[in-house]
Amino acid sequence: MRILLVEDYEALASRVAFAIERAGYGVDWVDTFDRALRALEECPYSLALLDRRLPDGDGISLIRHIRSKQPAMRILMLSALDAVSDKIDGLEAGADDYLTKPFSLDEMIARIRVQFREHATDQEPSIELGALSFDPQQRSVTVANRPVLFSRRELMLLEMLLRRANCAVPRRTLRSELYGLDLKVADHALTSLVSRVRVRLIELKAGVEVYSARNLGYVIREIDATDETP
Amino acid sequence: MTKTPSLVLRIVALLALAQLPAFLITWLLLDSLNLWNTSDFAVLSENFDTIAIWRTTGLVGDSLIRDSDGSLRIEPTPSLRAEMQRLPGLQFAAYDPVQWTPLAGSSEKLTSRLSTVAVTRPRHMHFVVNDITRNDVTDGRFDGHLRLRETRFGEVPIAVYGFRFRWDDLSELLQYNPVDWSFVRLSIVIVAVVTGGTAWFAVRRGLKPLADVAKEVEHIDMSSLHRRLSTSGIPAEIKGLVDVVNEAFDRLESGVDRQRQFAANAAHELRTPLAIMRAQLECEKPSAVRNELLSAASRLRSIVEQMLISTRLAEGQVALDQRVDVDGTVQQLACDLLPLAMNAGRSLEFESAGLPLVTLGNQRAIECVVTNLIDNALRAEPKGGVVCVRAEADGVIAVIDHGEGVESADHERIFERFWRKSDATSGTGLGLAIAKDIMDAHGGRIWVEDTPGGGATFKLAFRKSAEWRASVPDAQT
Numbered sequence: 001m002r003i004l005l006v007e008d009y010e011a012l013a014s015r016v017a018f019a020i021e022r023a024g025y026g027v028d029w030v031d032t033f034d035r036a037l038r039a040l041e042e043c044p045y046s047l048a049l050l051d052r053r054l055p056d057g058d059g060i061s062l063i064r065h066i067r068s069k070q071p072a073m074r075i076l077m078l079s080a081l082d083a084v085s086d087k088i089d090g091l092e093a094g095a096d097d098y099l100t101k102p103f104s105l106d107e108m109i110a111r112i113r114v115q116f117r118e119h120a121t122d123q124e125p126s127i128e129l130g131a132l133s134f135d136p137q138q139r140s141v142t143v144a145n146r147p148v149l150f151s152r153r154e155l156m157l158l159e160m161l162l163r164r165a166n167c168a169v170p171r172r173t174l175r176s177e178l179y180g181l182d183l184k185v186a187d188h189a190l191t192s193l194v195s196r197v198r199v200r201l202i203e204l205k206a207g208v209e210v211y212s213a214r215n216l217g218y219v220i221r222e223i224d225a226t227d228e229t230p
Numbered sequence: 231m232t233k234t235p236s237l238v239l240r241i242v243a244l245l246a247l248a249q250l251p252a253f254l255i256t257w258l259l260l261d262s263l264n265l266w267n268t269s270d271f272a273v274l275s276e277n278f279d280t281i282a283i284w285r286t287t288g289l290v291g292d293s294l295i296r297d298s299d300g301s302l303r304i305e306p307t308p309s310l311r312a313e314m315q316r317l318p319g320l321q322f323a324a325y326d327p328v329q330w331t332p333l334a335g336s337s338e339k340l341t342s343r344l345s346t347v348a349v350t351r352p353r354h355m356h357f358v359v360n361d362i363t364r365n366d367v368t369d370g371r372f373d374g375h376l377r378l379r380e381t382r383f384g385e386v387p388i389a390v391y392g393f394r395f396r397w398d399d400l401s402e403l404l405q406y407n408p409v410d411w412s413f414v415r416l417s418i419v420i421v422a423v424v425t426g427g428t429a430w431f432a433v434r435r436g437l438k439p440l441a442d443v444a445k446e447v448e449h450i451d452m453s454s455l456h457r458r459l460s461t462s463g464i465p466a467e468i469k470g471l472v473d474v475v476n477e478a479f480d481r482l483e484s485g486v487d488r489q490r491q492f493a494a495n496a497a498h499e500l501r502t503p504l505a506i507m508r509a510q511l512e513c514e515k516p517s518a519v520r521n522e523l524l525s526a527a528s529r530l531r532s533i534v535e536q537m538l539i540s541t542r543l544a545e546g547q548v549a550l551d552q553r554v555d556v557d558g559t560v561q562q563l564a565c566d567l568l569p570l571a572m573n574a575g576r577s578l579e580f581e582s583a584g585l586p587l588v589t590l591g592n593q594r595a596i597e598c599v600v601t602n603l604i605d606n607a608l609r610a611e612p613k614g615g616v617v618c619v620r621a622e623a624d625g626v627i628a629v630i631d632h633g634e635g636v637e638s639a640d641h642e643r644i645f646e647r648f649w650r651k652s653d654a655t656s657g658t659g660l661g662l663a664i665a666k667d668i669m670d671a672h673g674g675r676i677w678v679e680d681t682p683g684g685g686a687t688f689k690l691a692f693r694k695s696a697e698w699r700a701s702v703p704d705a706q707t
Contacts, residue, residue, distance in 0.1 A: 102527070105513070213564075219568060
């Protein structure tokens with residue numbers, strides 16, 4: 001599955017493309033409105049990352065072309081335009097999400113993965129973090145290429161954390177996705193679920209940790225990333 | 231303490247002052263015109279010397295003395311002698327007030343001429359003695375005068391001839407027509423009161439356009455710099471001032487526009503390089519340097535966002551009527567900043583109010599303020615510490631760190647632009663000042679307290695919306 005990146009600043013585009021490839025997706029980068037139109041004629045894409053300010057036009061008008069040619073494609077707007085109205089413009093024109101520059105690449109990848117989770121495709125690549133790998137199609141987990149079994153809820157939790165790897169997942173999101181609305185029960189259940197998964201990951205030497213911030217949420221990330229601790 | 235001078239008072243005072251000389255001059259003019267028309271002076275235009283009559287008869291009157299036998303006679307005083315010396319042709323005579331017989335010392339020539347006065351006994355008489363010295367009476371001029379003159383011995387008929395004008399006659403004239411000072415004083419008081427009163431009223435009314443202009447200027451501030459003072463119906467004298475003020479506003483507005491545009495452009499331009507920098511850093515292998523640079527990039531981003539929002543706020547381009555759930559917003563921001571905090575070896579925790587705190591304001595502006603506070607707190611927090619962000623049910627957001635804290639003397643000053651404790655510290659730069667601007671614009675409040683046990687607690691209070699009040703019936707106080 002391929003992602004089309006429309007961005008005229010090469011220095012930024014190359015890093016964004018690098019991050020996308022690292023996450024396991026194929027990426028085509030174009031730097032003008034015209035080239036974007038041509039790319040859309042030639043190749044099917046699962047998702048487009050559109051900059052609004054292009055040398056030969058407003059990225060927002062690409063949305064119409066995309067919708068007419070490849071209706072299933074997901075669209076993420078990238079822009080340095082600042083007013084909230086620009087965000088609303090983008091979403092009203094049919095974009096699925098909006099990132100304001102400067103954005104975090106982790107956040108960008110997380111947003112892309114969320115798009116694919118909500119609109120599942122059959123070619124989605126595995127999510128890799130440390131020695132851990134999650135296959136979205138098979139819904140299976142391997143650690144250092146050895147299959148590992150998790151319960152259904154544990155798997156749901158891992159998927160949600162991994163899709164937003166290195167970004168925080170708010171506790172309330174996890175709670176409602178995993179348990180619905182019964183808050184009292186959900187809070188305790190979520191806490192014990194997370195601690196179970198955390199212990200399993202340590203036992204498995206998965207090379208990742210689930211970091212918790214009280215009342216706020218959880219972050220899954222590689223243990224090496226915390227080289228702040230001596 | 232200098233009192234502001236009042237223009238009204240000044241003009242009224244000047245008007246009143248101007249009335250005084252005007253009044254005096256008018257009075258003098260009228261009086262002299264009056265004199266011109268009265269008896270003695272009707273002939274003034276013909277013979278200036280007649281003015282000397284009063285003085286000359288006075289000199290003669292002063293020279294009267296009473297002899298041992300009781301009869302009066304003329305014994306010239308030094309002044310009369312001096313006058314006789316000045317005017318060799320001067321002749322004078324005095325008569326007994328009862329019998330009208332010439333007194334001793336009178337000029338023979340004169341008394342012989344006036345031999346009939348004992349019969350007619352005039353009180354006041356002009357006469358001609360043309361055959362004494364001159365032959366020029368054909369033009370109708372007279373050169374002699376007789377009058378009853380008040381002396382030490384009562385009214386005495388005194389005749390003079392050959393008198394001549396001297397400049398000090400004018401002062402004698404004033405004595406002859408004495409000024410009634412009490413009348414003058416009264417007039418001045420009346421004039422002053424009437425002039426003052428009417429002038430006060432007139433000037434106040436007259437200066438009203440000035441007060442109107444002042445009222446207009448009062449309503450112009452940074453958010454309404456496009457306004458101009460209206461020039462229709464403005465008096466010509468003020469119009470000059472109004473035009474110049476309007477021109478000054480033109481210059482000010484274009485200057486401010488340029489500044490704002492510059493700030494907006496600068497902030498805008500900075501975003502793309504920042505995005506590139508951040509993307510590059512994120513692609514680097516994890517390291518302490520990468521984390522530090524990422525945190526610096528995040529701070530730069532926060533400053534750029536603040537500059538933009540502050541510019542927009544000054545331009546009045548920020549919609550302040552959006553529904554913003556403060557509790558949810560703060561939670562989301564804390565989530566977004568959590569990875570950064572973790573990279574820096576700090577943590578964040580959040581205590582929710584447990585219900586939406588809905589205020590009316592600008593989502594991005596509020597995000598800016600909260601991000602700035604959390605960012606500051608993360609930098610102040612010692613390594614391994616936890617910054618606590620708390621939304622309280624009364625709508626106060628608290629960002630609590632355990633760093634060095636803020637000295638109580640500086641609690642107010644840290645919200646000033648570019649305040650820093652010392653040159654050695656990095657200071658808070660624009661951040662807190664802009665945060666304060668934004669909170670002011672939202673009708674809210676920002677302040678700092680001490681964290682129990684050490685550190686700073688920054689607090690934000692937002693204006694409660696009707697929705698908020700409805701959702702928290704107990705917390706309406």
